[in-house]
Amino acid sequence: xxxxxxxxxxxxxxxxxxxxxxxxxxxxxxxxxxxxxxxxxxxxxxxxxxxxxxxxxxxxxxxxxxxxxxxxxxxxxxxxxxxxxxxxxxxxxxxxxxxxxxxxxxxxxxxxx
Amino acid sequence: xxxxxxxxxxxxxxxxxxxxxxxxxxxxxxxxxxxxxxxxxxxxxxxxxxxxxxxxxxxxxxxxxxxxxxxxxxxxxxxxxxxxxxxxxxxxxxxxxxxxxxxxxxxxxxxxxxxx
Numbered sequence: 001x002x003x004x005x006x007x008x009x010x011x012x013x014x015x016x017x018x019x020x021x022x023x024x025x026x027x028x029x030x031x032x033x034x035x036x037x038x039x040x041x042x043x044x045x046x047x048x049x050x051x052x053x054x055x056x057x058x059x060x061x062x063x064x065x066x067x068x069x070x071x072x073x074x075x076x077x078x079x080x081x082x083x084x085x086x087x088x089x090x091x092x093x094x095x096x097x098x099x100x101x102x103x104x105x106x107x108x109x110x111x112x113x
Numbered sequence: 114x115x116x117x118x119x120x121x122x123x124x125x126x127x128x129x130x131x132x133x134x135x136x137x138x139x140x141x142x143x144x145x146x147x148x149x150x151x152x153x154x155x156x157x158x159x160x161x162x163x164x165x166x167x168x169x170x171x172x173x174x175x176x177x178x179x180x181x182x183x184x185x186x187x188x189x190x191x192x193x194x195x196x197x198x199x200x201x202x203x204x205x206x207x208x209x210x211x212x213x214x215x216x217x218x219x220x221x222x223x224x225x226x227x228x229x
Contacts, residue, residue, distance in 0.1 A: 004155065036220075043117065043204055043220030044156070089156065100172065101218070103148075103156035 003027050004092050006104035014112050019077040021107045023090035026071065030092040030102075035064060035075050038087045038106070047088070048075070080111045115139065117221035119205050125227045126195055134190045134224045138207030146208075146218060147180055147190050151201040159203075162188060195228045202226070 005024045013019045023033075031052040036044035050057040050064045050073065057064050063076045077084055087106040118137045126132050138145050147159040158172040162182040173179070177195075182188040192199055202225050206218040 002155070006155075034217075041222065043206070043222050045220065046217045049217075091156070100158045100161070100169075101146075101156075102158070105153065105155040 002105070003030075004090060004102045004104040006088075006090060006107050008107050009105070010108040010110070012110045012112060013080045015082055016079045019075075019080045019084065019109055019111065021075040021077075021088050021090075021109065023073045023075075023104055024071060025073075025092050025102075027092070027094060027102075028068075028071065029094040031095060032093050033064070033066060033073050034091045034101070035062075036089045036091060036103075037084075038089065044089055077109075080109075082111045082113050085109055085111050117205055117207055117219050119203075119221035119224050121224060122222065123225045123227075125229060128197060128228055129194055131191065131193045132195055132226065134192075134203050134226070136188045136190070136205030136207075136221060138186065138188070138205070139219055140186075142207035142209050142219070143185070144208040144216065145182060145188050146206040147188070148204045148206065149201040150204060150223075151198075156204065159190070192226075195226075197228045200226055200228045 003026050034049040035047040037047045038044040048059050048062050048064050055066050066073045087108045089106045091101045091103045093101050120135045143164045145162040148156040160180045161169040177193045180190045202223040204223045206220045208216040208218045
């Protein structure tokens with residue numbers, strides 16, 4: 001049962017434009033969300049997070065938006081750069097899940113120079 | 114400083130054999146996680162260690178899977194009688210404190226396991 005879903009396996013964007021990566025979840029108890037970035041042959045690296053008490057968190061070119069009513073979050077990258085080309089995973093956790101993070105299947109972003 | 118390291122980076126084994134995967138977390142990190150990523154799937158939680166507490170094994174897919182963490186540092190994930198469906202990338206992560214939702218996890222590069 002996939003509780004966190006990334007329905008777009010891939011996305012291509014021109015350099016300088018905005019990249020929008022989407023993530024949906026089914027468990028309304030999730031209260032903390034994270035985005036990880038993964039390059040080939042490397043482990044995921046933390047990118048940005050958001051708590052359910054917020055609806056937006058911004059860090060430089062990266063902004064995460066949370067829509068709790070829709071159980072949807074998105075990652076915006078603007079302007080996109082070729083070095084942003086990677087697989088992006090969203091993840092979620094809830095108090096009752098203790099130590100478990102639930103990850104989506106990832107979206108492969110390609111930024112075209 | 115050194116990040117999370119895992120060994121081997123690649124492992125090819127025959128069906129039915131046992132394998133051991135190793136994880137060296139970041140020094141001082143008390144929480145350690147194992148995940149696996151099968152082709153086309155998201156990261157699947159396997160097991161969690163926090164200090165000297167009993168591990169959370171709720172994600173282990175079968176009793177062929179086990180893990181230990183010696184001295185609160187290095188961890189070994191063991192898969193007995195490997196099956197082809199065990200083929201995946203096995204990722205280890207560590208975090209500094211309690212392993213709660215707000216603690217950033219640092220991932221190793223993973224071990225790619227192929228069962229033939």
